[in-house]
Amino acid sequence: MLDPADTKLLAALQKNAHLTAQELGEMLNLSPSQAGRRRQRLEADGYIQGYSARLDPARLGLSVQGFVQVHLGSHGPEQSKGFARLVASQPEITSAWTMTGEADYLLRVYCADLEALNTLIHGILLPHPAVSRVQSQIVMAQLKRDAPLPT
Template sequence: MILDPVDLRLLEHLQKNGQATAQELGEVLHLSASQAGRRRQKLEETGVIHHYAARLDPAKLGLSVQAFVQVQLDRHGAEHGASFARLLKTRPEITSAWTMTGEADYLLRVYCPDLASLNRLIHEVLLANPVVSRVHSQIVMDQPKADAPLPLG
């Protein structure tokens, strides 16, 4: 799908405010509400926009420890990777995961209520998995730049 400058402005606005109405989008884009709504619908139908979500404040929900955890597997192969991916889906404290190049096979973003919970996740879940050989964690001290919208321009 080819995106024109109006589509890009619409996407920029929706990344900042996913609840924007067609009327609000029309005002920002200098279009009628129906034109703006049709453009948004087209972007949704083609999968450019794949979902909307609320951003929550982890600290206000009692999740005071954020960490990035690197996981190195002992064995590789489709079966082992699939087994580890299934484990990731069962753990709500692992909010995102990436497969990586380099020494670590996976990078996990984790939110826990306290250090004891993080310790249990690392030792009783990750290191207890037979395909995991090494885990390296880094606790987030501060986030000077919040998760930002994708660069579109």
């Protein structure tokens, strides 16, 4: 179970993963060693799964962000596994979810341009034998960046 200090530590690390044990200790009114041990425990217990840098897609030449809904024609375990392997192999697909409702999958994609998105959809996704239909939406503007999880 998380206590209030754990919750505060997790919230702080989501905003800035570079915080030192000294800085965390000051925020939590703990010694740096206590704060460091808490962080290590939360990592070991799986609350903290890793640390990463947030990159600017536009600066990397990824000017098209989109969401692609994928509908499968057949829903057996082999089709699902095959489609999951395809998704994992495509770096343009940055997130993928299985869904309830009309679409079977929702993919978040970043591409250099519309031609690259077209290639992803028509050259990679649609030719997969399990895929029957895709529907894409292009992001015009992102109103809110991926935010920290509520703690």
